[in-house]
Amino acid sequence: MGEMTGPDDPRPPRRNPAAGFRVFEGEATIVLPDGSYIQVLNETGSRIWDLLDGSRGVKAIAAVIAEEYDIAAEAAERDVREFVEELARHRMLERP
Numbered sequence: 001m002g003e004m005t006g007p008d009d010p011r012p013p014r015r016n017p018a019a020g021f022r023v024f025e026g027e028a029t030i031v032l033p034d035g036s037y038i039q040v041l042n043e044t045g046s047r048i049w050d051l052l053d054g055s056r057g058v059k060a061i062a063a064v065i066a067e068e069y070d071i072a073a074e075a076a077e078r079d080v081r082e083f084v085e086e087l088a089r090h091r092m093l094e095r096p
Helices: 043-051 058-069 073-089
Strands: 020-024 027-031 038-040
Touching (some): 027 043, 043 073
16 A cells, blocks of 8 residues: 555555545445444535546645635635644554
Protein backbone atom coordinates (compact mmCIF):
# COMPACT_ATOMS: atom_id res chain seq x y z
CA MET A 1 0.00 0.00 0.00
CA GLY A 2 1.19 3.54 -0.69
CA GLU A 3 2.02 6.22 1.83
CA MET A 4 -0.80 7.86 3.67
CA THR A 5 -1.47 11.51 3.00
CA GLY A 6 -2.59 14.40 5.15
CA PRO A 7 -4.15 17.79 4.46
CA ASP A 8 -0.82 19.65 4.27
CA ASP A 9 0.74 17.29 1.74
CA PRO A 10 1.34 19.10 -1.57
CA ARG A 11 -0.18 16.18 -3.46
CA PRO A 12 -3.97 16.10 -3.61
CA PRO A 13 -5.53 13.63 -1.18
CA ARG A 14 -7.42 10.68 -2.57
CA ARG A 15 -9.51 7.89 -1.18
CA ASN A 16 -7.65 4.76 -0.15
CA PRO A 17 -8.42 2.43 -3.08
CA ALA A 18 -8.65 -0.51 -0.67
CA ALA A 19 -11.51 1.13 1.24
CA GLY A 20 -14.96 -0.08 0.30
CA PHE A 21 -17.81 2.40 0.40
CA ARG A 22 -21.48 2.65 -0.35
CA VAL A 23 -23.71 5.72 -0.43
CA PHE A 24 -27.28 5.32 0.77
CA GLU A 25 -29.68 8.26 1.05
CA GLY A 26 -26.79 10.72 0.79
CA GLU A 27 -24.67 9.14 3.52
CA ALA A 28 -21.53 7.15 2.78
CA THR A 29 -20.37 4.17 4.82
CA ILE A 30 -16.66 3.44 4.45
CA VAL A 31 -15.05 0.16 5.47
CA LEU A 32 -11.38 -0.78 5.39
CA PRO A 33 -10.80 -4.31 4.08
CA ASP A 34 -9.30 -5.57 7.32
CA GLY A 35 -12.45 -4.43 9.13
CA SER A 36 -10.40 -2.29 11.50
CA TYR A 37 -12.45 0.83 11.00
CA ILE A 38 -15.89 1.80 9.76
CA GLN A 39 -16.87 5.41 9.16
CA VAL A 40 -20.38 6.66 8.43
CA LEU A 41 -20.44 10.10 6.83
CA ASN A 42 -23.21 12.67 6.75
CA GLU A 43 -24.19 14.36 3.48
CA THR A 44 -21.36 16.92 3.60
CA GLY A 45 -18.76 14.32 4.56
CA SER A 46 -20.02 12.10 1.76
CA ARG A 47 -19.62 14.96 -0.73
CA ILE A 48 -16.06 15.58 0.45
CA TRP A 49 -15.34 11.84 0.18
CA ASP A 50 -16.62 11.96 -3.39
CA LEU A 51 -14.25 14.84 -4.17
CA LEU A 52 -11.21 13.01 -2.75
CA ASP A 53 -10.28 11.54 -6.11
CA GLY A 54 -6.70 12.79 -6.17
CA SER A 55 -7.38 15.58 -8.67
CA ARG A 56 -8.03 18.40 -6.15
CA GLY A 57 -6.22 19.70 -3.11
CA VAL A 58 -7.86 20.63 0.18
CA LYS A 59 -8.37 24.26 -0.88
CA ALA A 60 -10.08 23.27 -4.13
CA ILE A 61 -12.34 20.81 -2.30
CA ALA A 62 -13.16 23.50 0.28
CA ALA A 63 -14.06 25.92 -2.52
CA VAL A 64 -16.55 23.40 -3.93
CA ILE A 65 -18.05 22.83 -0.47
CA ALA A 66 -18.28 26.58 0.23
CA GLU A 67 -20.11 27.12 -3.07
CA GLU A 68 -22.45 24.14 -2.79
CA TYR A 69 -23.35 24.67 0.87
CA ASP A 70 -23.23 28.48 0.84
CA ILE A 71 -20.72 28.83 3.68
CA ALA A 72 -17.67 31.05 4.13
CA ALA A 73 -14.55 29.86 2.32
CA GLU A 74 -12.45 30.04 5.51
CA ALA A 75 -14.92 27.90 7.46
CA ALA A 76 -15.15 25.39 4.62
CA GLU A 77 -11.37 25.10 4.37
CA ARG A 78 -11.00 24.62 8.13
CA ASP A 79 -13.72 21.94 8.18
CA VAL A 80 -12.40 20.12 5.10
CA ARG A 81 -8.85 20.19 6.50
CA GLU A 82 -10.03 18.71 9.84
CA PHE A 83 -12.07 16.07 8.05
CA VAL A 84 -9.15 15.07 5.80
CA GLU A 85 -6.91 14.83 8.88
CA GLU A 86 -9.42 12.48 10.51
CA LEU A 87 -9.65 10.31 7.39
CA ALA A 88 -5.85 10.21 7.14
CA ARG A 89 -5.54 9.13 10.80
CA HIS A 90 -7.82 6.20 10.04
CA ARG A 91 -5.87 5.19 6.89
CA MET A 92 -8.75 6.07 4.59
CA LEU A 93 -6.57 8.26 2.35
CA GLU A 94 -3.60 7.32 0.22
CA ARG A 95 -1.00 9.21 -1.74
CA PRO A 96 -1.04 8.55 -5.49
